[in-house]
Structures are given as C-alpha cells and as structure tokens.
Amino acid sequence: MGNKQEELEKCVRLQGYDLTGITETWWDSSCDWSVGMEGYRLFRKDRQGRRGGGIALYVNNQLECLELHLGVDEEPTESLWVRIKGRAGAGDIIAGVCYRPPDQGDRADEALCRQIGAASRSQALVLMGDFNHPDICWRDKAAERKQSREFLECVDDNLLLQVIEEPMRRGAMLDLILTKRRAW
Template sequence: MGNKQEELEAIVQLENYDIVAITETQWDDSHNWSAAMDGYKLFRRDRQGRRGDGVALYVREYIDCLELDDDDERIEFFWVRIRGKANKADIMVGVCYRPLNQDEEADIL
C-alpha cells in the first residue's frame, strides 16, 4: 500500500480535511498498522470473507463521534454520529460501497 497511503496522507494534510471517506479499500488485517493516520480516528469495514471493496472513514481526533452498529453483511457501509456542540444537532456521516453485482434486495436498505 506504501505509495498510495503516502499520497493519501499528503493530500489530507495539504487540504486540512476533517473527514475523509474511502471506498474500495481492499484492506485486510495485514493493513492494520499502515492504515492509521496521525491526528485521525479510523473507522473501517472490510469485506468479510472476500478481498476488496471495503469502506473507511477518517475523522479528526478532536471531533467527538461514535460509530453506529449495523450487522448487515450484504453491503459494505457504516454510519458515524458526530456530536453537535452547544445547542447544535448531531450530524450523521456515512460511507457506502455498492458492488456492481449486488442484488436488488440490498438496495432497499
């Protein structure tokens, strides 16, 4: 992953993003050490039992957030709730990957 990870980190730092969503990560447990980015919490959902097409979300460490749990394994997605500050509503941020050959039942989610 080396060069792609370095390129991602450089772009994120240059643009000063608070949230970064990635689809088709193609990560597995061997990428645990190299997927982390300084200053960011990493949320990810890897494709179970198959290679590729996972999703990831980087959120700045200072942002108070919580991953919402959903055990649907038909599709790679998840939601993170970012807590609003002082009388502001929470924000929901999600990332999703829909495989090209996915059946229509999964689209109803």
C-alpha cells in the same frame, strides 16, 4: 489503497479535512499497522469472504464521534456510519461511507435504503461513496435500470441532495456525496 497511503495523508493534512471517506480499500488484517493516520480516528469495514471492496472513514480526533450500527440484523451492506457530536446548540451529524458493488442484489439495495432512511432522521447527514449507478442522470433525476430508479426514490424520500457536479469515471457519476436537504 496500498501504496497511496502517504499521498492520502499529505492531501488530508494540506486541505485540513475533518472527514475523509474511502471506498474499495482492499484492506485486510495485514494492513493494520499501516493505515492509521496521526490526528484522525479510523473507522473501517473490510470486505469479508472475497477480494476487493472495503470502506474506511477517517474523522479528525478533535471531533467527538462514535460508530453507529445501522442494519446489523439485515442483509450485509458495505456501509459505515458515524455520529459526530455537534457543537453547542447544533445537532449531531451522521457521516456515512458506502461502497455498492455493481452486482449488488435487490435485498442488499433495500437494506442500504433502510440504513439511509434511519441515518436521515438526523438533522444533518453527509453520505459519500461509490454507489455504481452509471445510468442515473442527476440533472433530470431519471434512470434506465429499476435498481437505479429505486435508489433515486430513496434519495428523494429521505430529502437528500446529490452535490457532485462533475462525472469522475467515463462520464458517469458513480462517486457521490449526498447531504440532507432542508425541508422548508
């Protein structure tokens, strides 16, 4: 994020976003003084032990929320989960942000899918992030690599819908927003 914090704050305020997820923050403890945003609660998970990575989720202060700790006894993943209290009569919403490094191993992928499964038990789920599966064709729900096919299966098994329609980087949809589909 570095020098983009001011630009981020202007965009969030102009658009009136209640949730803003960020992947690859590259933050560490030296950034603590500069990453807060007035009117928002910040949840973050910095990458430990190597450069890069890191995720953050800003939630509007007007929303009652708390961080969930899914999969804490498993292989570590760069994922962050928050439960947002629903309005009267509506269920809670689970919001997540994830960064899946391109070189992530099978065990971490399996742990992430279990976390997605646990989060998807909620009536409403919004998961955003950089999943780094460039070989997935979302229109055909097909992929070349085994890891990508397993991710597609996880999305399908948990009744999730991928809502991004335009590729972001070099024709590939790496950055996704997944939401809970209604089971009719």
